[in-house]
Amino acid sequence: xxxxxxxxxxxxxxxxxxxxxxxxxxxxxxxxxxxxxxxxxxxxxxxxxxxxxxxxxxxxxxxxxxxxxxxxxxxxxxxxxxxxxxxxxxxxxxxxxxxxxxxxxxxxxxxxxxxxxxxxxxxxxxxxxxxxxxxxxxxxxxxxxxxxxxxxxxxxxxxxxxxxxxxxxxxxxx
Numbered sequence: 001x002x003x004x005x006x007x008x009x010x011x012x013x014x015x016x017x018x019x020x021x022x023x024x025x026x027x028x029x030x031x032x033x034x035x036x037x038x039x040x041x042x043x044x045x046x047x048x049x050x051x052x053x054x055x056x057x058x059x060x061x062x063x064x065x066x067x068x069x070x071x072x073x074x075x076x077x078x079x080x081x082x083x084x085x086x087x088x089x090x091x092x093x094x095x096x097x098x099x100x101x102x103x104x105x106x107x108x109x110x111x112x113x114x115x116x117x118x119x120x121x122x123x124x125x126x127x128x129x130x131x132x133x134x135x136x137x138x139x140x141x142x143x144x145x146x147x148x149x150x151x152x153x154x155x156x157x158x159x160x161x162x163x164x165x166x167x168x169x170x171x172x173x174x
Contacts, residue, residue, distance in 0.1 A: 009054040015125040026164035039069040045076040050171035057088035087124035117170040125153040
């Protein structure tokens with residue numbers, strides 16, 4: 001079986017989709033056939049030998065669509081290599097990454113059957129002007145850690161591409 005990878009993602013504001021597209025592009029540059037699809041639209045994993053799932057962490061948790069994707073496709077995922085990436089911290093400080101990694105690990109622990117071949121955490125993008133209600137409340141509530149946080153985009157595209165390129169041999173069918 002040739003390697004055909006589905007790079008699927010969950011996103012609210014587009015950042016995770018952009019990273020998923022960069023992951024797929026890097027896989028293609030490594031000689032792997034890769035498709036990108038919103039996790040809500042994926043009905044079957046037939047035809048794919050591996051899956052990369054991208055999901056953001058919002059207030060320490062994955063959105064419901066990421067959890068539903070894993071639950072709905074559990075049987076198919078257990079027979080394929082799976083890699084996972086999340087966008088979480090908003091700044092590049094190592095302390096933010098260290099604070100966020102346990103949140104990602106907690107999300108993965110909800111799916112003990114899932115044994116990813118690789119897991120990555122990347123810094124995300126934040127733009128308060130894009131936020132919809134109720135997320136927008138987080139920028140105006142004085143007690144919120146996002147109160148008056150300026151827009152930022154600290155995604156490290158070189159690190160994202162390097163991670164994706166390193167996946168190619170890990171996603172080959174057994």
